Amino acid sequence: MQKRQSNKDAFFVSIKESQLNSKELEEAFTLFTEASHQLSNAYADLQQDVATLTGQLAVANGNLKKQYEEKAVLSRRLTLLLDRLPAGVVEVAESGVAVRCNQRAHDLLSQSIIGLNWMAFFTQFFSEVAESGIWRFQNQGVQAYFSIEQVRIEEESVSVVLLHDVTASVEMRETLQRNSRLVAMGEMAAGLAHQLRTPLAAALLYVGHLQREQLQDSDRIRFSAKAIDRLQRLEALVQNMLLFVRGKPHEVTAVDISDVALDAISEVRSVFEPAGLSIVLNNQASGCFVLANFKELSGAIGNLLENACQASMSGQEVICSIEQSDSAVEIVVQDHGTGIPEAVLSRLFEPFFTTRKGGTGLGLAIVRNLISSYGGEISVTSTPNLGSVFKICLPRVADTTKVLAQS
Template sequence: MSATASPRRRILIIDDNPSIHQDFRKILSAVEGSTSLDSLETAIFGAPQSRAGGAYSFEVDSAAQGEEGVQLVEDASREGRPYALAFVDIRMPPGIDGVETTARLWKADEDLQVVLCSAYADYSWEEVAQRLGINQRLLILRKPFDNIEVRQMAHALAQKWDLSRQSRRREEELAQAVTERTRELQATNARLRQEMEDRAKLEARLAQSHRREALGRLAAGMANEISSPLGFVSTNLNHLRLALEKQTGGSPLEDPAELLDACREAIEGMERLKRIVQDVKLFARVGPQPGVAVNPRKVLDDSLARAEPNLGPRIQRVLELREAPDVLASEEALAHVFLNLIVNAAQSFPESHPEPRIRVSLSAQGPDVSVEIQDNGSGIEAEHLEHIFEPFYTTKPGGSGLGLSICHSIVTGFSGDISVDSTPGKGTTFRVRLPRAA
């Protein structure tokens, strides 16, 4: 639309009298400057300014009955060319009257402005208000009507229709802007929450790493201090046992059988301490290290074979070993992890367990390879579960508490992850995830 063009609005005349339609068309479609009506309009609207773009020109359509008018309004709304204003006659026999027509028009187009026209007092204002409500979209025009009054109503209601639609569009734009801004804020909040959670996890891992580093230094020093005297005690106790076994004469200070039992128990205790020292040394050496391509299926097969004495014939094996690519790791270190987890699973069953079962699975999952070792044994209590990878933490009688800590350090040292799920009385599942080899 150019700067000098007048906006064109659609008007619908609904009346059963054809002459009324002709009258409205003459009034609303009058040629500029052709009648005295224009002089009156100039006095009211200020023609020079209005004709420059402030006044409206109208496209007038007609309907003889209310049903026909409702259909035209529905079609216009569907086509995107709605009517701004409808002049509706009150009495249109034999069809629906003007009040019912108006109610249906508003269902078809809620922005439509309506002027009810009547030469009779069929309805009082109170009755109209009762049926249609007090509505700013409704005016009453008595017949015979004044031409300038009709022209004035048409211009005023057309402008009101424009402002109403502009206001609605502005509200929709604001609502859309609020929705988009809310969505952006929600996304930002979600990112912030995720960043805070990631940061908390990172800080926890750093703290755990620092604790392990300190414990590793302590363990290394302790291993160096204990290894030498431990070897001396073990050698001398073995010598004493051999000497007592060979003794044939004399009167010993104590019963030789008791001495032999004491020696054997001491040796067993020394052997246990030796294993602890070996675990401590291994734990102290474990740390981040570059991996090489390792076949996880081969390592699992070897680990299962080495674990056979611990499994025995009573425990059922369920193997789900799918094809999987090589992983970045060390074959020896990975075998230590798998063997430790399988033996732990075998030790989780009480003697009275009716159907002990261990499931070992291998599969590729995205960029990683996943290994699960699951048992249906006694499970782990919740208060122990969060400490299970901490050094020297154990619930087993005689355990060193370093086995799972070493497994954790080995796996994370190869940029992998190890986790555990457990339900007391139902069993435990360890999951090891390692990155694929390039």
């Protein structure tokens, strides 16, 4: 009886345990189903993300390909443009070696410089000319002139050198300068011939009179004096021409400008007095020295005083003023005469240019050359019917200075 009861209890326990395992299995299956569903959803989302990324990547690849093609087209155009530029272009690496150059640079330099040290090449074949910014290039019998610009590109650690061929411009400028000199020489020769012809013809005429057999002694003396006067004028003209061409002073020393001015005034006083004119010296530079030749500077001041005399009318006065500063001294000659027309002022110092009958046109040209040789300047201002002002400016020196210059 007890055994039957025991078997019955065991049977019910087994059934209960079976019921528990089934429930756990069902719960586990339910969890598995949910997890499987979540994984399916996640996989579907992942597939969608992959599809989206694949589409975006395709678009990005398409854009990159398009940009690459555009840059390739731009690169070809820039390369073509670079080769067609009228300027030479050289790309220099940070090491100083030329890594690229366009065809124009190759043609201008008569060789390829890729792989060469640019500065070494530049030092060997280029030399600077007098005109700032222009370089002369000589290589393999070729000579040319360049203006050169160099630009540093910091981001790429390279420099770009631009070579502009200015040979035609330089040669044209040299030709113009040469032609200008030839024109000036021609004008000078024509002016000199004109100045020599008149007194020479007069001298020949008077000498011809001297050959007449039936000539009174008084006439012979008169013709001789006139012939000598014309020949002396020719000699003075030639001397002035030599002074103008030489353009250099004789012995140069430190001279007191006051003494020079007094000497010039004493030399021209004989011209002023018969004309009824007076000279006033306004000296505010006592003991002021300049580096010059005494007689030549005195003659230059005298030339200005004589011109002032010829432009003035009787009863007027000519003022010679001397003023000084820390570094310079000014000699000013002022008259109140007829003045100089504005159209004439610009040509006043040209050789052989004169508005005065019988004038040689060399006086002021010689004065300007002389003052320039002393390191000074001469200028003029004038108002018609009110007078003219000539101003000489010379650098001051110590009275102990003495310099000898070759004549």
